[in-house]
Amino acid sequence: RAALSSMAIALPSKRITINLSPADLPKEGSHFDLPIAVALLAALEVLPADVTESVVSLGELSLDGTLVPVAGALPAAMTAAENDCKLLCPSASGAEAAWVGDTQVIPAATLSEVVRHFTGQAPLIPAEPGEVAPHAATRDLRDVKGQERAKRALEIAAAGRHHLLLVGTPGSGKSMLAARLPSILPALSPAEALETSMIHSLAGLIDEGGISRARPFREPHHTASMAAIIGGGRQARPGEVSLAHNGVLFLDELPEFARAVLETLRQPLETGEVMIARANAHVRYPCRFMFIAAANPCRCGYMTDASRACARVPHCGEDYLGRISGPMMDRFDLRVDVPPVAFQDLDLPASGESSSQVAAKVAAARRRQAERYAEVPGVAVNADAEGEILEQVATPEKAGRELLVKAADRFNLSARGYHRVLRVARTIADLDGSETVARSHLAEALSYRLQSALIA
Numbered sequence: 001r002a003a004l005s006s007m008a009i010a011l012p013s014k015r016i017t018i019n020l021s022p023a024d025l026p027k028e029g030s031h032f033d034l035p036i037a038v039a040l041l042a043a044l045e046v047l048p049a050d051v052t053e054s055v056v057s058l059g060e061l062s063l064d065g066t067l068v069p070v071a072g073a074l075p076a077a078m079t080a081a082e083n084d085c086k087l088l089c090p091s092a093s094g095a096e097a098a099w100v101g102d103t104q105v106i107p108a109a110t111l112s113e114v115v116r117h118f119t120g121q122a123p124l125i126p127a128e129p130g131e132v133a134p135h136a137a138t139r140d141l142r143d144v145k146g147q148e149r150a151k152r153a154l155e156i157a158a159a160g161r162h163h164l165l166l167v168g169t170p171g172s173g174k175s176m177l178a179a180r181l182p183s184i185l186p187a188l189s190p191a192e193a194l195e196t197s198m199i200h201s202l203a204g205l206i207d208e209g210g211i212s213r214a215r216p217f218r219e220p221h222h223t224a225s226m227a228a229i230i231g232g233g234r235q236a237r238p239g240e241v242s243l244a245h246n247g248v249l250f251l252d253e254l255p256e257f258a259r260a261v262l263e264t265l266r267q268p269l270e271t272g273e274v275m276i277a278r279a280n281a282h283v284r285y286p287c288r289f290m291f292i293a294a295a296n297p298c299r300c301g302y303m304t305d306a307s308r309a310c311a312r313v314p315h316c317g318e319d320y321l322g323r324i325s326g327p328m329m330d331r332f333d334l335r336v337d338v339p340p341v342a343f344q345d346l347d348l349p350a351s352g353e354s355s356s357q358v359a360a361k362v363a364a365a366r367r368r369q370a371e372r373y374a375e376v377p378g379v380a381v382n383a384d385a386e387g388e389i390l391e392q393v394a395t396p397e398k399a400g401r402e403l404l405v406k407a408a409d410r411f412n413l414s415a416r417g418y419h420r421v422l423r424v425a426r427t428i429a430d431l432d433g434s435e436t437v438a439r440s441h442l443a444e445a446l447s448y449r450l451q452s453a454l455i456a
Contacts, residue, residue: 002063002064003037003061003062003063003064003065003111004037004040004041004065004111006063006064006065007065007111007112007115009041009044009046011040011044016040018036018039020032026281028234028235029070029235030060030061030068030070031058031059031060031070031071031072032058033059033060033061034057034058034059034060034061034067034088034089034090034111034114035057035058037061037111037114038052038055038057038088038114039052041114041115046115046119047114047115047118047119048118048119051118052118054084054085054086055085055086055087055088055106056076056079056080056083056085056086056087056088057087057088057089058070058072058073058076058087058088058089058093059088059089059090059093059108060090061111065110065111065112066109066110066111067089067090067091067108067109067110067111067114068090068092069089069090069091069092069093070090070093071201071202071203071204072201072202073087073089073093073094073096073097073201074096074097074099074100074194074197074198074201074206075198075201075202076089076097077097077098077099077100077103077105078100078198080100080103081100081102081103084103085103086103086104086105086106087103087104087105087106088106088108088114089105089106089107089108090107090108090109091107091108091109091127092208092209093107093209094106094107094127094209095107095127095128095129095130095208095209095210096130096197096201096206096209096211097127097209098126098127098128098129098130098209099129099130099194099197099209099211100194101129104126105126105127106124106126106127107124107126107127108124129209129211130208130209130210130211131208131209131210132210132211132212132213139179139180139182139183139355140180140183140354140355140356141154141180141183141184141352141353141354141355141358142352142353142354142355143176143180144173144176144177144180144352145341146173146341146342147172147173147177147338147341148352149336150166150173150177150336150338151177151352151353151358153166153334153336153448154177154180154181154184154358155184155358155361155362155431156334156424156427156428156431156448157181157290157292157333157334158181158184158185158290158358158362159361159362159365159366159427159430159431160365160369160381160382160383160423160424160426160427160430161290161381161382161383161384162290162333162334162382162383162420162423162424162427163269163290163291163292163293163331163332163333163334163383164290164291164292164293164332164333164334164335164336165254165292165293165294165295165329165332165334165335165336166178166292166293166294166295166336166338167294167295167296167297167321167335167336167337167338168294168296168297168337168338168339168340169296169297169301169302169304169338169339169340170296170301170302171340172338172339172340172341173338173341174252174294174295174338175252175294177338178219178250178252178292178294180355181217181248181250181290181292182214182215182217182248183355183359184355184358184359184362185215185247185248185359185362186215186359186362186363186366187213187214187215188212188213188214188215188246192246193211193212193213194211195245195246195286196216196245196246196247197211197212199238199242199243199245199285199286200216200243202237202238203237203238203243205243215246215247215248216243216244216245216246216247216248216289217244217247217248217250218240218243218244218247218248218249218250219249219250219251219252220240220251222251222252222253222254222256222257224240224257224261225261226258226260226261226264227239228240229241229261229264229265230261230264230265230268230274230276231274231276231283231285232276232278234278235281236276236278236281236282236283238285239274239276239285241265241268241274241285241287241289242274242285242286242287244287244289245285245286245287245288245289246288246289247289247290248289248290248292249289249290249291249292250292250293250294251291251292251293251294252293252294253294253295253296254293254294254295254324255295255296255320255321255323255324259323259325262323262324262325262328263325263328265291265328266327266328266331268287269291269331270331272286272287272288272384273285273286273287273288274287288384291331291332293332295321295324296320297317297320297321298310298312298313298316298317298319298320298321299316299319299320300316303316303317304339330414330416330417331416333383333420333423333424333448333449334424334448334449335448335449336448361431362431364433365427365430365431366381368430368433369381369382369430372393373385373389376389382394382423382424382426382427382430383423385423385426386419390419390422390423390426393426394422394423394425394426394437395437396422396425396436396437396438396439396441396442397436397437397438397439399439400425400437400438400439400441400442403439403442403443403446404418404421404422404442404446407421407446407450411450413449417449420449421442421445421446421449422437422445424445424448424449425437425441425442425444425445426441428441428444428445429441
């Protein structure tokens with residue numbers, strides 16, 4: 001009433017009933033303000049009803065008639081496009097919604113502009129997509145002294161979207177290595193960027209309508225709740241696993257996370273989606289991400305250093321890493337020990353490949369996988385391959401198969417572990433530019449996997 005009064009439009013003094021159907025779906029949020037106002041103006045014959053019926057609108061309405069942006073403009077535009085409708089939204093949300101491209105987005109700053117647009121007095125100019133946020137990596141792999149095996153594991157994980165666990169003493173560089181993972185990941189494709197941005201739009205994380213082509217890198221603190229990680233709350237909002245979709249979820253100090261929180265990750269890691277089931281909402285979010293974790297070998301952190309280890313070695317290590325269940329540990333494709341770097345090595349000049357060099361090899365491997373799985377629905381990288389597809393693309397040579405069978409029998413690899421070794425070996429072969437999986441590729445894949453099997 002206040003907004004309409006500011007426009008010199010008087011509502012009837014009698015009670016006005018607004019029907020928000022369906023009745024069994026709870027409604028809350030300020031984005032209903034604008035559609036209610038548009039419906040009222042159409043009922044008062046201020047706006048032509050036949051024109052507004054083909055328009056989807058959302059936005060918060062201030063007392064003076066100003067339209068305030070709300071979260072979720074991008075998925076709303078997707079829905080409008082699917083129903084052959086236009087989208088009416090606040091001006092600040094227009095650049096974000098315009099990324100859909102299949103529907104006309106009408107941005108308005110005030111309710112008065114909405115009236116003038118639909119009455120033909122002053123038509124509004126359709127919104128244009130916002131700027132693509134630049135992807136500038138400020139951290140380089142060459143900054144890390146030593147740790148060549150861990151760098152190689154990062155390269156393999158990035159090339160095939162494999163899950164990686166880094167275990168090492170405090171200060172050995174686990175977090176530093178993980179922080180440089182985004183610098184070697186390929187940029188999001190246009191379809192991936194739009195899909196990821198839709199989730200971020202629901203969470204209100206898109207700034208000024210800009211969409212980033214950089215892959216998400218989420219690193220929640222170990223005190224994060226289950227709802228924060230998986231998603232939930234009153235509005236069943238997406239959690240960290242969904243915000244990391246098409247990107248990386250990094251959990252530092254993995255054993256410090258609550259056991260129940262870690263166990264809830266098991267199903268999303270396998271299925272690539274999560275169902276948020278609450279009393280008033282059931283929402284399914286995608287969450288296909290690369291899982292990177294870091295952990296100390298024990299509570300004191302110095303189990304491998306006899307001069308600094310506590311008196312409970314090795315039981316402290318068993319108890320500490322024992323917080324990570326066997327099924328969760330089995331889901332890590334690669335497990336790498338990160339030893340401490342000698343003080344003398346810190347003074348040496350930077351060595352090894354730079355992030356740009358590694359990123360080029362990762363991109364080449366990803367292109368090979370994209371060509372290989374171009375006709376396979378639901379499979380984009382080697383980590384997605386399973387069943388007959390995995391057997392077709394990752395069947396090793398005779399010598400490699402004998403090695404894999406012996407390792408699986410000796411170390412009691414699970415069926416999941418067996419297949420994950422094949423996927424990692426296929427990725428290593430892609431990095432080498434090989435069409436077949438050789439014995440050397442399997443040997444390297446097993447060297448990362450068997451450490452994980454021994455801990456589990």
